[in-house]
Amino acid sequence: MRRTGWTTALLACIISTLTTVAQAQVSGPPVPAAQMDSMRSTQIGVYTDIQAKRGQQVYAGTCGSCHQPTSHQGATFSQNWDRHALSDLFQYVSTQMPQDNPGSLAPNDAADVVAFLLKIYAMPAGTTELAPDTVAMKTILIDSRTTRPPQ
Secondary structure, three states: OHHHHHHHHHHHHHHHHHHHHHHHHHHOOOOOHHHHOOOEEHHHOOOOHHHHHHHHHHHHHHHOOOOOHHHHOHHHHHHHHOOOEHHHHHHHHHHHOOOOOOOOOOHHHHHHHHHHHHHHOOOOOOOOOOOOOHHHHOOEEOOOOOOOOOO
16 A cells, blocks of 8 residues: 555656657747737736636636646746746646646636736736637737836
8 A cells, every 4th residue: 555655656646747748849939029018917917816816716626636726837837937928838737737638628717827827926916807818818828027118
């Protein structure tokens, strides 16, 4: 029995490592600097607090067995997603998660999880919910800078 627990823990670590590698590969290169000026920033509030709370519930029930919210904060999140279109993150969550059943999240649930990830990454909430619309999300830049020019 003890060996089973150890094997499960090792498997969880391997899956987590592979996910980080896959995430870097799926997200592709950052948005070119020339294109950034025409995009809205996540710093203007592209989700609501209520949506992030729903996302937290989806995360706890679907993602929490493999990931901890703290794994999506700081340098790891920034390295993988900063200066990317928000659609990259949404597509990743929508098509690659959860790890045990990729692509099974409903589009609204995936948008809620993205809202939760933005919240734990200290992006401000706004007054409009983030819609599960990849075309619209291509115009939003994930931006971790803390000071912004007026938009």
